[in-house]
Every structure is written in structure tokens, then in C-alpha cells.
Amino acid sequence: MKTVGIIGGGASGLIAALYAHKNGASVTIFERKDRVGKKILVTGNGRCNFTNAYMKSDCYYTDDTDFVGRVLDKYSRADLCMFFMELGLLIKDKNGYFYPACEQASAVLDVIRNAIDDTDIVVKTDCLVTDVKKDKNGFTVKTEDGSKLSFDRVIVATGGKAGIGTKEIANGYDLLKSLGHTVSKLYPGLTQIKCEGANFKALAGVRSDCELFVFSEENLIIRQAGEVLFTDSGLSGIVSFQVSHCVAELLDNKKQVLIVLNLLPGFEVEDLKNFVMSKLLLQSNMTVENFFTGLLNKKLNVEIIKLNGLKPSMLVSDCDKDDIVNAILSMQEFIVSAVGVSGFDKAQVTGGGVPTAELTDTLASRVCDGLYVTGELMDVDGICGGYNLQWAFSTGAIAGKDAAIS
Ligand SMILES: Cc1cc2nc3c(=O)[nH]c(=O)nc-3n(C[C@H](O)[C@H](O)[C@H](O)COP(=O)(O)OP(=O)(O)OC[C@H]3O[C@@H](n4cnc5c(N)ncnc54)[C@H](O)[C@@H]3O)c2cc1C
Structure with a gap:
């Protein structure tokens, strides 16, 4: 059984955890805040527009639209809707914009949290990851309190710089740089x-x-x-x-x-x-x-x-x-x-990030074996309309499954 450490309990990290677990992995989520998925609650003005009927790669700013297209084919809007329906969420299509039928973002987070609670996935909140080291057996994840845990695979799902307070730490990019990745210039998007x-x-x-x-x-x-x-x-x-x-x-x-x-x-x-x-x-x-x-x-x-x-x-x-x-x-x-x-604090998404050329179609790192990158950290950002959450959920689901089985 693979051990998978997921850094960041946001949209992409939470779905990654469920898919890694479903595919037989032992999973731990590290979340620096007191609760997972807090950003989901503010999406779509509290209603969570999580995908769109027109889901195409031309709705994304990216260095590689083909890559985006392949990822969205691998885990599509239909896959995401099926995932939510299996968790018990009723979905509503409002002129092509998809929301939970109750129009409460908390419902989206709650069905995911309930699903996680039904498993033995370990959720560590108030737990900021400060360092990730690669060694011959896998990875060592170090947290702010000095404790260290080892994993076969690590998924970095820390999100970008958008929508977080100016005093909050957005160190996912530094963690990835320390493992050999590059990060292109970052821009506030949807602002x-x-x-x-x-x-x-x-x-x-x-x-x-x-x-x-x-x-x-x-x-x-x-x-x-x-x-x-x-x-x-x-x-x-x-x-x-x-x-x-x-x-x-x-x-x-x-x-x-x-x-x-x-x-x-x-x-x-x-x-x-x-x-x-x-x-x-x-x-x-x-x-x-x-x-x-x-x-x-x-x-x-x-x-x-x-x-x-x-x-x-x-x-x-x-x-x-x-x-x-x-x-x-x-x-x-x-x-x-x-x-x-x-500034980033008022933006909804981060432009720029880890170049897609440094990742495979299963979001595995090409520069650090066993490492995965998901969501907003990548140099891919969508327009308004559910594209960024679809991207986070698609990349998280694909990475979670691959980390468990590869
Ligand atoms: C106001 C607002 C409204 C939005 N509305 C929409 C919308 O309606 N539709 C849409 O598609 N998109 C929307 N977005 C964008 C969307 O929310 C994000 O693109 C998406 O959440 C990105 O998912 P992620 O998993 O990459 O990162 P996040 O959801 O940001 O999750 C990252 C998580 O990692 C944690 N973390 C970070 N660093 C560490 C660390 N070192 N150790 C431990 N934990 C860490 C964070 O606390 C966070 O919980 C909105 C964004 C904002 C700010």
C-alpha cells in the first residue's frame, strides 16, 4: 500500500485524497488552517460555481492548451458531476454555470468532508508544511511544529497566492522550487x-x-x-x-x-x-x-x-x-x-506558476520522481465561470489516483 502525503486541504487536495484512498493508498492531508476547504466557501459569492457546460481549453490562460485539453478529457465535467452526485449533491445548471442545487458552497464542502470522514484518511489541520525533502525511499514532510512524516508519494496542492491575506504564507511555490521545479512570473488574475x-x-x-x-x-x-x-x-x-x-x-x-x-x-x-x-x-x-x-x-x-x-x-x-x-x-x-x-489579496486566481512542461498528463513531476502538483500552482488559470474549480478538481482527482497506483 502506497503512503501519500497531500500538502493543502483545498479543492484539489481534498479530491486528490479521496481518489488516492479509493485506489488503495494510505492518505494524510496537511492543512495550515483550522479547517479544510475554507476557500471553497467563498467561491461563486458563496454559491460555488464549480464547472461550466462549455468546458474547453480555450477558456484558460496557459502555456500549453493541448495539455489543458488532455487533462480535462481525462477528468471531465461529466466525471466531476458524477463524483458529486455519488456524494449525494444535487446539481443545478444555470445557463451553463453549474452550482449545487441549494446554491450553498458549504454543501459542496460538506459532502466532500463527509466522504473523507467515512474513510481512514488522516486530516491534520493547523498544520503548516515548511519543508519537503526527497530521499531514496520517498519524501519527508516537515511541519511548523518540527514533526516529520515520511511518504512514498507527495502531492503539493497548496493553491496559489490569490484570495489570501497579505500576511498569510503562500509557500507552495518555494516547496516546489526546493524540489527542482521552476515557477514562472505570477500575476493576480480575475481581479x-x-x-x-x-x-x-x-x-x-x-x-x-x-x-x-x-x-x-x-x-x-x-x-x-x-x-x-x-x-x-x-x-x-x-x-x-x-x-x-x-x-x-x-x-x-x-x-x-x-x-x-x-x-x-x-x-x-x-x-x-x-x-x-x-x-x-x-x-x-x-x-x-x-x-x-x-x-x-x-x-x-x-x-x-x-x-x-x-x-x-x-x-x-x-x-x-x-x-x-x-x-x-x-x-x-x-x-x-x-x-x-x-493585488493578489483581491484576486480570485493566480496567473503563472509551475510550467506544464514540467509535469506529465497525470500531474506527476518530470523533475522529481513521486511528486505531484495540482490546481492553481500550475501555470494554468481559467476565466470566470467554474473553470478554476474544475481545473483544481480535475488535476486533484487525476493526481490522487496516479499517486496511489503508479
Ligand atoms: C473570492 C473567490 C471566489 C472564487 N470563485 C470561484 C468560482 O465561483 N468558480 C471557480 O471555478 N473558481 C473560483 N475561485 C477560484 C478557486 O477557488 C481556486 O482556483 C481553487 O480553489 C484552487 O484550488 P487549489 O486546490 O489549487 O487551492 P486552494 O483551494 O487555495 O487550496 C489550497 C489549500 O492549501 C492550504 N495550504 C497552503 N499552503 C500550505 C502549507 N504550506 N501547508 C499546509 N497547507 C497549506 C491552504 O490553506 C488551502 O486550504 C474563486 C477564488 C476566490 C478567492
């Missing part, structure tokens, strides 16, 4: 973008449907459609989360980044022009602010009026008509500059 070029303090809290375009050096780099949320320092919401990894990388490479928002997506320019022209015929006796009512959120209207050099209190009849038309058309081209992204 807010800090911007300049508008009065964000006045816009904070406004939500709007939009199409978002990221330009660098006049090239369109990426586009996304969805809801944007203005914050007092820039942009948040799903669309900006989806592009934040890309923005962080561009800024890191000292590139200029412009973000263009079409705040009236789905409207043709000509239709918009005709609408404004007929409005001008009927409503020129209004103030500019009142004239803009009904187009965008009131706060956005006022900001756009000001950015176009108009005053909300002016009468439309006193303005140049072209200025009014151009101001309304600029709602489809609201331009701001990206100057940064929020």
Missing part, C-alpha cells in the same frame, strides 16, 4: 483593473452591460462582453475580471493599455444617430442632463456629458447639436487607460 481617465469616484457602484476592448499600442488584444462594475479606482465585474490577467501582463511588460467600453452594445451607430436626431427635434428645450435621461445610468450620463465638455445644466438649444450627438455616440467608445490591477 479589478485600476484605471485613469474618468471620475471613478463619482461612478463607483454603477453597473452596465458593455462590450470591453483592450488595446495596446493600437492593437486590439482582447474583447469581452458582459457586465462591468465601476469602482472608485477603475473597473470590476465579470468583463474586467476576464481580461485582468492579460492587462496585468501587458502593464508588466511596460506596454500602454487602453480600455474601450461600448456602453450601448447591440445598437447600430446609425440607429443611435437617428434616435438622437428625432429626440433633438422634440426635446431641445431641456437641460442636457434631462435630455440624456434614459440612455445610461444617471451617473454615467453626467460623466459622459462632462467628458465631452458640456455642462449638465445647459439647455440643449444653447449647445452645438454636433456636440450632443457626439457625446451620445461616445457612449459606445468610453475610453480609459489601465494603470494597474488589484
Whole structure:
């Protein structure tokens, strides 16, 4: 019987433990917190969006999409749903986003914990692993209190730097480096973008449907459609989360980044022009602010009026008509500059990490025999929509099984 030590009791470590146990291993989980799986509780705003109907490798930032595709084929969305259903979880598909039917992330964690409690898997909480040594018989895992335990196989499942407090330790990368792995540059992913070029303090809290375009050096780099949320320092919401990894990388490479928002997506320019022209015929006796009512959120209207050099209190009849038309058309081209992204503590995922080339398709290390790496530690991060948990669960399940049988 193989002994398997799992460092980290998060999404990937917990499923790895169950699969290693199911395949005959004697398993120990080390978790530095007082409880396992705490991050699962905050996912999906407490509802845990754990996978998606559209589960493809093009939904991931990675150095090797083929590798991601092979892993997702080996342990797919269907496999994950079957795993949860066998644990007794009812699953709901909400427009392609999969949640527990009760919409409580705690249910996902509880069914996993109940399954672990039904086994002889050893769970060591409040137990920070500080060192892992490889020797000819396997591995020695050392914890903060100085104790040492030996294992045939070790799975490093410590997660990344995202979503943890600035004072918390994210030493999984160091453990892997000490065992011969490299770690590529780390970026906060799925996070807010800090911007300049508008009065964000006045816009904070406004939500709007939009199409978002990221330009660098006049090239369109990426586009996304969805809801944007203005914050007092820039942009948040799903669309900006989806592009934040890309923005962080561009800024890191000292590139200029412009973000263009079409705040009236789905409207043709000509239709918009005709609408404004007929409005001008009927409503020129209004103030500019009142004239803009009904187009965008009131706060956005006022900001756009000001950015176009108009005053909300002016009468439309006193303005140049072209200025009014151009101001309304600029709602489809609201331009701001990206100057940064929020830190890891506010991010949902870590970009960068252990290159996939250093791992086999069963997540075994190519540089240290008997070692496995799972989840967010790898240079693979998904967009919003259940992709990161699917990645954590897929890699954990595959690694757990392989560690037990190989
Ligand atoms: C606010 C928020 C919302 C999110 N929402 C979603 C969502 O809806 N859908 C989605 O797909 N993804 C979501 N994610 C991302 C997802 O939660 C992670 O990608 C996923 O949990 C990564 O799993 P993991 O096993 O790699 O790491 P983690 O789940 O982070 O688990 C790592 C565990 O290892 C422990 N650990 C670390 N170092 C040590 C050590 N040295 N010794 C012992 N233990 C250690 C940690 O305490 C932790 O419990 C969200 C993330 C955040 C922060």
C-alpha cells in the first residue's frame, strides 16, 4: 500500500485524497488552517460555481492548451458531476454555470468532508508544511511544529497566492522550487483593473452591460462582453475580471493599455444617430442632463456629458447639436487607460506558476520522481465561470489516483 502525503486541504487536495484512498493508498492531508476547504466557501459569492457546460481549453490562460485539453478529457465535467452526485449533491445548471442545487458552497464542502470522514484518511489541520525533502525511499514532510512524516508519494496542492491575506504564507511555490521545479512570473488574475481617465469616484457602484476592448499600442488584444462594475479606482465585474490577467501582463511588460467600453452594445451607430436626431427635434428645450435621461445610468450620463465638455445644466438649444450627438455616440467608445490591477489579496486566481512542461498528463513531476502538483500552482488559470474549480478538481482527482497506483 502506497503512503501519500497531500500538502493543502483545498479543492484539489481534498479530491486528490479521496481518489488516492479509493485506489488503495494510505492518505494524510496537511492543512495550515483550522479547517479544510475554507476557500471553497467563498467561491461563486458563496454559491460555488464549480464547472461550466462549455468546458474547453480555450477558456484558460496557459502555456500549453493541448495539455489543458488532455487533462480535462481525462477528468471531465461529466466525471466531476458524477463524483458529486455519488456524494449525494444535487446539481443545478444555470445557463451553463453549474452550482449545487441549494446554491450553498458549504454543501459542496460538506459532502466532500463527509466522504473523507467515512474513510481512514488522516486530516491534520493547523498544520503548516515548511519543508519537503526527497530521499531514496520517498519524501519527508516537515511541519511548523518540527514533526516529520515520511511518504512514498507527495502531492503539493497548496493553491496559489490569490484570495489570501497579505500576511498569510503562500509557500507552495518555494516547496516546489526546493524540489527542482521552476515557477514562472505570477500575476493576480480575475481581479479589478485600476484605471485613469474618468471620475471613478463619482461612478463607483454603477453597473452596465458593455462590450470591453483592450488595446495596446493600437492593437486590439482582447474583447469581452458582459457586465462591468465601476469602482472608485477603475473597473470590476465579470468583463474586467476576464481580461485582468492579460492587462496585468501587458502593464508588466511596460506596454500602454487602453480600455474601450461600448456602453450601448447591440445598437447600430446609425440607429443611435437617428434616435438622437428625432429626440433633438422634440426635446431641445431641456437641460442636457434631462435630455440624456434614459440612455445610461444617471451617473454615467453626467460623466459622459462632462467628458465631452458640456455642462449638465445647459439647455440643449444653447449647445452645438454636433456636440450632443457626439457625446451620445461616445457612449459606445468610453475610453480609459489601465494603470494597474488589484493585488493578489483581491484576486480570485493566480496567473503563472509551475510550467506544464514540467509535469506529465497525470500531474506527476518530470523533475522529481513521486511528486505531484495540482490546481492553481500550475501555470494554468481559467476565466470566470467554474473553470478554476474544475481545473483544481480535475488535476486533484487525476493526481490522487496516479499517486496511489503508479
Ligand atoms: C473570492 C473567490 C471566489 C472564487 N470563485 C470561484 C468560482 O465561483 N468558480 C471557480 O471555478 N473558481 C473560483 N475561485 C477560484 C478557486 O477557488 C481556486 O482556483 C481553487 O480553489 C484552487 O484550488 P487549489 O486546490 O489549487 O487551492 P486552494 O483551494 O487555495 O487550496 C489550497 C489549500 O492549501 C492550504 N495550504 C497552503 N499552503 C500550505 C502549507 N504550506 N501547508 C499546509 N497547507 C497549506 C491552504 O490553506 C488551502 O486550504 C474563486 C477564488 C476566490 C478567492
